[in-house]
Amino acid sequence: MAALLEARGACAGYAEIQVLAQVDVAIPAGSITAIVGSNGAGKSTLMRALAGLLRLSAGAIRFDGADITHHPAHVRVDDGIALVPEGRLVFPELTVADTLRIGAFLPRARRGWQDRAESMYRLFPRLRARRDTNAGRLSGGEQQMLALARGLMSMPRVLLLDEPSLGLAPAMADEVFGVLRDIRDQGVTIGIVEQNVYAALAIADQAYVMEDGRVVSHGPSKQLIDDPAIRTAYLGL
Ligand SMILES: Nc1ncnc2c1ncn2[C@@H]1O[C@H](COP(=O)(O)OP(=O)(O)OP(=O)(O)O)[C@@H](O)[C@H]1O
Ligand SMILES: [Mg+2]
Known part of the structure; x- marks a missing residue:
């Protein structure tokens, strides 16, 4: 499968702190690609770099x-790249219907x-x-669903999700993961960062x-x- 979105030799960070060191990641068209790793590994930083919220110091x-x-972030949205950032960020005073409308x-x-x-x-x-x-009156899980739906309203070709299951009860997280498969099957490519490594590997293609x-x-x-090393380090098996 050809890569729809990729980072090649990407280096980026904050002020004097270099975080990403020559990262190569390719998200193939039509795939769900998961990015996993421990806290502070640079997963959110990579998502920001892909979405154009953070400039690369080297790489492409x-x-x-x-x-x-x-391309600055707003141009990348126009290109068809939508980021649903960590911590869902919905406008509390907007209704669900209005949130979807402004997503478009x-x-x-x-x-x-x-x-x-x-x-x-x-x-x-x-x-x-x-x-x-x-x-603002929705539950955490409902807000996560709304943030996802708002992202989809922009008709992205690739949807980048940073920790969509964070803070959700297991049943609600399962519901979100189930929907991600449906979204992929509807032709939207997905890049997902997840703390829940097992769930991420279970839904992702790579x-x-x-x-x-x-x-x-x-x-x-x-x-x-x-992989025994992955099982020990990330899956607690
Ligand atoms: N705005 C910022 N300013 C300065 N340093 C930051 C900033 N955001 C993140 N960092 C640092 O960059 C490194 C990578 O952080 P990042 O948020 O990308 O990790 P992560 O893999 O998403 O971690 P987590 O699983 O905890 O979300 C960390 O050392 C973090 O402290
Ligand atoms: Mg993060």
Whole structure:
């Protein structure tokens, strides 16, 4: 499978701190690709670099065969890259319905936004029931679903998710993971960072393991699940 979104030799960090050290990650079109690793490994930093929220000090970001290293974040949204950041960030005073509507603010996403909102309600029936409720009153799981749905309203070609299951009860997390498969099957490529390594490997087609700003392992999820080093370090097995 050809890579839809990739980082090549990406180096990036904050002020004088270098975090990403020559990271190569390729997210193939139509895949779910997981990025896992311990706290502080640089997973969120990589997501920000892919979404254009953080500039590279060296290396490149490529999307659909083009070099987008110098595209700022808003241009990358227009390119078709949507990031649902860690900690879901929904506007508490906006209703569910309004949140979905503003998710479709891009010119190319405006047309047909109502149909798309309808398909979000089919994907997340809980949101339909709460469409006139302010986002700030939703449960954590519902807010996560809303953040995901808002990301999808921009009609992305690749959806980047940073810790979508964080703070969710297991049943709610399972619901979110189930929906990710449906989204992938509808043709949206997914890059996902997860603390829950087992769940991430269970839904992903392939995964990268990061340590200390570097990729230390990469392969099909099934292979990583069976890897003794991964099992000991990340799966507690
Ligand atoms: N805004 C920031 N300013 C300075 N340093 C930061 C900033 N954000 C992250 N860092 C540092 O960069 C390193 C990588 O952080 P990052 O958030 O990418 O890790 P992570 O793999 O997402 O970790 P976690 O699993 O805890 O979310 C850490 O050492 C962190 O302290
Ligand atoms: Mg993080």
